[in-house]
Amino acid sequence: MKTAEVVKAWGRILRGQSPSLSIEITRECPLRCPGCYAYGDDHLGGGATLRSLSDYKGQALVEGVLELVDRMRPLHLSIVGGDPLVRYRELEQMMPLLLQRGIHVQVVTSAFRPMAPEWARMERLNVVVSIDGLRAEHDVRRAPATYDRILKNISGQRITVHSTVTGQMMKRPGYLREFLEFWTPREEIRKVWFSLFTPQKGEVLPEILGPEERERAIADMLVLRKEFPKLDMPEGLIRQFARPPHSPRECVFALTTKTVSADLKTKITPCQFGGNPDCDSCGCIASMGLAAVAAHKLGGVIPVGAIFRGSIRIGNAWAGNPPVAPDSAAAESPLRILQG
Ligand code: SF4
Numbered sequence: 001m002k003t004a005e006v007v008k009a010w011g012r013i014l015r016g017q018s019p020s021l022s023i024e025i026t027r028e029c030p031l032r033c034p035g036c037y038a039y040g041d042d043h044l045g046g047g048a049t050l051r052s053l054s055d056y057k058g059q060a061l062v063e064g065v066l067e068l069v070d071r072m073r074p075l076h077l078s079i080v081g082g083d084p085l086v087r088y089r090e091l092e093q094m095m096p097l098l099l100q101r102g103i104h105v106q107v108v109t110s111a112f113r114p115m116a117p118e119w120a121r122m123e124r125l126n127v128v129v130s131i132d133g134l135r136a137e138h139d140v141r142r143a144p145a146t147y148d149r150i151l152k153n154i155s156g157q158r159i160t161v162h163s164t165v166t167g168q169m170m171k172r173p174g175y176l177r178e179f180l181e182f183w184t185p186r187e188e189i190r191k192v193w194f195s196l197f198t199p200q201k202g203e204v205l206p207e208i209l210g211p212e213e214r215e216r217a218i219a220d221m222l223v224l225r226k227e228f229p230k231l232d233m234p235e236g237l238i239r240q241f242a243r244p245p246h247s248p249r250e251c252v253f254a255l256t257t258k259t260v261s262a263d264l265k266t267k268i269t270p271c272q273f274g275g276n277p278d279c280d281s282c283g284c285i286a287s288m289g290l291a292a293v294a295a296h297k298l299g300g301v302i303p304v305g306a307i308f309r310g311s312i313r314i315g316n317a318w319a320g321n322p323p324v325a326p327d328s329a330a331a332e333s334p335l336r337i338l339q340g
């Protein structure tokens, strides 16, 4: 993150706004991935589910997204689903209009269908394709977005591969290396990110990594990042997987990102996972990235995270938003933190 962007983000926080917005632009997805959190019963807090919401199509969707963006004025917008490419016509129409606003846009997709060729040349657009494991496992989990289909649909694009590491993958030594050996030599791949599977509290699933598997995944990533430059994960970020935030109140990512579902109204809390996520087992790369920034100490003394959390409380008070309850790491007066 560039210094100017950090300063802009900080300014937004101090005004009680979120620098980052994530929108589930459709409730539809042609995939049925095991462990998908978006279609969980509690994703929207219980009661309504993503499939039961009424969503938008056509011009109403384009105008609805632009209205939300103009109202919330994020610096970074993540477009997710369902699968956003279900609404590819609307996306192709809204993309230049979003980028004209000077924001960074990320589209997270399974690449079950092709993308507009001009997307490959758009600055500030990052297309993230979810690829969960090597061909044998991925093709079972993520049909119809199989390896063959992804390879065809990303031709001519410049994409980021995002892979969620599961307990099943970590049962086979060398799995992450094989994955990088397959994907990184390809021209279409700009970079690769790994997350670790994040469960809801109380879930028992084969996707969940055991403590030893989590340790091994971290150790593997620390080695692999040196051998595969496209593995775009700094050491500080990878090390955060060993100490995820204990609660949403400690999670800078959750505190600085608003997530809105497919009716363009329903807010998803406490973070993009919704429901009651198990923060102690969190493996979200975005959360770890911001945790690594938050752990950095200004002048070697004041953690950036304490300043961010203090600023969030000031911003909420300024904007008349409900206060975020203090946690142990940020129990001091925010003004004291800002005054150093
Ligand atoms: S592609 Fe994403 S939204 Fe669709 S089922 Fe898979 S995990 Fe869920």
Ligand code: SF4
Binding pocket: 198, 244, 245, 246, 247, 248, 251, 253, 254, 270, 271, 272, 273, 277, 278, 279, 282, 283, 284, 287
């Ligand atoms: S991103 Fe991870 S740590 Fe942050 S609130 Fe969600 S589950 Fe918890």
